[in-house]
Amino acid sequence: MSSPQVPQTTELRRYGVVYFGNDWFAENRTSSHHIARRLSQLIPMLYVETPGIRAPQATPRDLRKLWRKLRGAFAPPHKVHDQLHVKTIPQIPFRRLPFVNTANRMLAEWLTRRELRALGITDVISWFVIPHPAALAKRLGERMTVYYCIDDYASYPGMDPRVIQELDDYLTRLADVVFVAPAALVEAKRAMNPNVHASPHGVDFDLFARASDPAVEPAAEARDIRRPVIGYFGTVGEWMDFDLVTFLARSRPEWTFLFVGFCATDVSPLRECPNIVLAGPRRYEELPQWARVFDAAIYPPRVNRQVKHSNPLKLREYLATGKPVVAMTTPETSRFSGVVTLADNPEAFLAALDGALANDTPADAKRRMDSVRGSSWDARFAETVAVVDRLLASRR
Numbered sequence: 001m002s003s004p005q006v007p008q009t010t011e012l013r014r015y016g017v018v019y020f021g022n023d024w025f026a027e028n029r030t031s032s033h034h035i036a037r038r039l040s041q042l043i044p045m046l047y048v049e050t051p052g053i054r055a056p057q058a059t060p061r062d063l064r065k066l067w068r069k070l071r072g073a074f075a076p077p078h079k080v081h082d083q084l085h086v087k088t089i090p091q092i093p094f095r096r097l098p099f100v101n102t103a104n105r106m107l108a109e110w111l112t113r114r115e116l117r118a119l120g121i122t123d124v125i126s127w128f129v130i131p132h133p134a135a136l137a138k139r140l141g142e143r144m145t146v147y148y149c150i151d152d153y154a155s156y157p158g159m160d161p162r163v164i165q166e167l168d169d170y171l172t173r174l175a176d177v178v179f180v181a182p183a184a185l186v187e188a189k190r191a192m193n194p195n196v197h198a199s200p201h202g203v204d205f206d207l208f209a210r211a212s213d214p215a216v217e218p219a220a221e222a223r224d225i226r227r228p229v230i231g232y233f234g235t236v237g238e239w240m241d242f243d244l245v246t247f248l249a250r251s252r253p254e255w256t257f258l259f260v261g262f263c264a265t266d267v268s269p270l271r272e273c274p275n276i277v278l279a280g281p282r283r284y285e286e287l288p289q290w291a292r293v294f295d296a297a298i299y300p301p302r303v304n305r306q307v308k309h310s311n312p313l314k315l316r317e318y319l320a321t322g323k324p325v326v327a328m329t330t331p332e333t334s335r336f337s338g339v340v341t342l343a344d345n346p347e348a349f350l351a352a353l354d355g356a357l358a359n360d361t362p363a364d365a366k367r368r369m370d371s372v373r374g375s376s377w378d379a380r381f382a383e384t385v386a387v388v389d390r391l392l393a394s395r396r
Helices: 031-042 060-073 100-119 161-174 183-190 205-212 242-251 284-291 313-321 346-359 362-373 377-394
Strands: 016-021 045-049 078-081 084-088 124-128 144-149 177-180 196-198 229-233 256-260 276-280 296-299 325-328 341-343
Touching: 016 031, 016 100, 031 045, 031 084, 031 144, 031 377, 045 100, 084 100, 144 161, 144 377, 177 183, 177 377, 183 196, 205 284, 205 313, 205 362, 229 284, 242 256, 242 276, 242 346, 256 284, 284 313, 296 313, 296 346, 313 325, 313 362, 325 346, 341 346
Parallel strands: 016 045, 016 124, 045 084, 124 144, 144 177, 177 196, 229 256, 229 296, 256 276, 296 325, 325 341
Antiparallel strands: 078 084
């Protein structure tokens, strides 16, 4: 992958940043990673992984992850490059217990200050992409606090919605500037903080456009999959409408439904359909090779609070591939109604797929790609940095 383009800036380059995000080595690349990667090209960064937004389950994956995070808490930061170091600071997830929040804050503050000193980062900006370490905001001697909100965190499955919402609201009010990816959350956050900016997701356009390049070889494991292929990449989680997916698969047994991504919930209903292929998690950079075999891409969520308040990154990635896209109607997918075929029920979804396979043209593919061509992560990052830079300049 090519190096990100770093915008020119004056004020921001005077600082370092402590960036509170999710797992740096997670299977999915979220906006947290895209923004952090570019920011670390600009200024020194301590990227703090702070697990604990949901209680771990007694699954082999969660137990391995918990053990890895505990070991990481006592290890030196992982050096990704000269300006980016990743440190794990675990959080006790059982926040309703007495003293847990205080213990989390004290441990995290001590470890974060220690690592910032070790890296020589003295003039610091704190940047939060998750709400649960909110108690650290304004406690690290930072010049500015940024909250880059990418989701309605309290609506996640397995969350304590009251506690997470309180943390989210607290951070929204306390931050000097708030960026909000889901359009549905912007006004509510502006009621708490006047310095709120809508900041929808970007897309790695050049990467995903490779899915339409005839010179790019499909993933080896996908070459012999029976066509047509209805494709999906991303986490297979509780938010997905399995009833819809199995209806589609059973209605068109001659099609292959290919899901590329980590299965974060019980997927036994999908395994019961012989024409559903679960390929498992793949490296982010390999996704275009899998999408190379897609004849159409789908976004099949259950339309609940989490989905209504989401800003699905994969929608832009699908469009960048040029493939036809069929999605359930939500506030966010409706914004792409000119290039995404929308459906409100399983029957309409199936009919839309039939139409996509029968009627798609090269001109349609170009129109889809053009719709996100100017929405690169570099462009989105430049907009974000410009806002932060102006605010820093106003405080000198």
